[in-house]
Amino acid sequence: MYDKKYDQGKKLRERIKRKDQSVFRLSSKRQSVLQMIKASDYDRVEELIPIRHYRMSASPFAFYRATAGIMAQDLSFLPHSNFKVQAIGDCHLMNFGGYATPERTLVFDINDFDETYPAPWEWDVKRLATSFILAARFLNLSEKTAQETAYILSNSYRENFIEFSQMNLLDLWYMKFDVERILKEAKNNKARKLLTDAIEKAQKGTNERIFYKITQSVLGGFEIAEQRPLVYHPFDMKDAKTTIENFVGKYAQTLAPDRRYLFEQFNIIDVALKVVGVGSVGTRCYVTLFINQHLDPLFLQVKEARISVLAPYVSNVKRQFTHQGQRVVQGQRLVQAASDIFLGWSTGPAGRHFYFRQLRDRKIAPEIDKFDEELLKSYARLCGRMLARAHVKTSDAPVLAGYMGKSDILEDSVSKFALSYADQTEADYNAFIKEIKKGKLKVEAE
Known part of the structure; x- marks a missing residue:
């Protein structure tokens, strides 16, 4: 049965080639950044909107975190398989982290679901990959490192997806990413130090x-x-x-x-x-x-x-x-x-x-400003593995595994897309800052 569905997935490549996942172009129907930001401000607490704009203005990475709606619209006009999973929706690297299970064990998982919805799987992967490009730029890492990190994320996602798609379903649903185990397996001294400090801090979050x-x-x-x-x-x-x-x-x-x-x-x-x-x-x-x-x-x-x-x-x-x-x-x-x-x-x-x-149930949030190149790449592998498990749980996984295949065509395409979309995000951010300077969008420091 698995092999039959895997072969069905290969046929999905006739609908959309894996190389086409790299395509990025803006729709002619796309509104201006000012129009899109004002639309996203609708029905919010009016006196808090200037604080929202202030936080968004901190960097292109901060702007990206607040504009999942803009990216969702852009992605909808691009080639995609239409193979649905329970998508996270706002799938960026800051929405992964640690928290305590009902048994009080610290685990690593996705932890923000405000935008979750059944949607094409690649929308999550592309949004997550782009967030790593922007984070690398925020950390002043090289463009080569930025693209490598997006590639590592996508590679981890594909390889782990294929592995998880062959697992016993109950075993998959019982699987947890134990933070203590992640700590033991960490090879980077800086990673161990940051995670140890985070665990100690989380244990105090009672x-x-x-x-x-x-x-x-x-x-x-x-x-x-x-x-x-x-x-x-x-x-x-x-x-x-x-x-x-x-x-x-x-x-x-x-x-x-x-x-x-x-x-x-x-x-x-x-x-x-x-x-x-x-x-x-x-x-x-x-x-x-x-x-x-x-x-x-x-x-x-x-x-x-x-x-x-x-x-x-x-x-x-x-x-x-x-x-x-x-x-x-x-x-x-x-x-x-x-x-x-x-x-x-x-x-x-x-x-x-x-x-x-x-509220704050022993949560661990990634401190990206403390990351270096090696740590960012390690974190990308972990997030890719986590997202793969989430998507396998909520899809006809063998079919999607067949579409992805055993070569690195998918990760090459996703990393290329992520670079292009990170550039677009920076352009949108610059347009956003211009509207603030013109007085079209109010800003208030906290």
């Missing part, structure tokens, strides 16, 4: 430590300390009590019965709006504090879920959710090896969709 870091005592109780304009209370808790309880109650119904029982031991104490990330700035994102009768704290992040940037460009999708929070949660559960026990969703009083997850 609810109790977060509690003492971000709360303050007020009239015998506790509240989340404000740090305007990045953390503040958007409404009075007493006035909004009924609304909040209804909102949280809807969320609780999306949890499995055992997890709902655990969650219902906690009472909500405070809610604050918190500015996070780059692309997410201006969306409604809250940090919520819950406390049980033993005074144990629980922090949940409540994040607005908008329509995936991939959705307008994908047709014939079977797995559809009318609730965007549910889309994010179910996509995350499909892709990750182990997911947060408090993942769930709810609808706000204005009809907006949200999803819940734990």
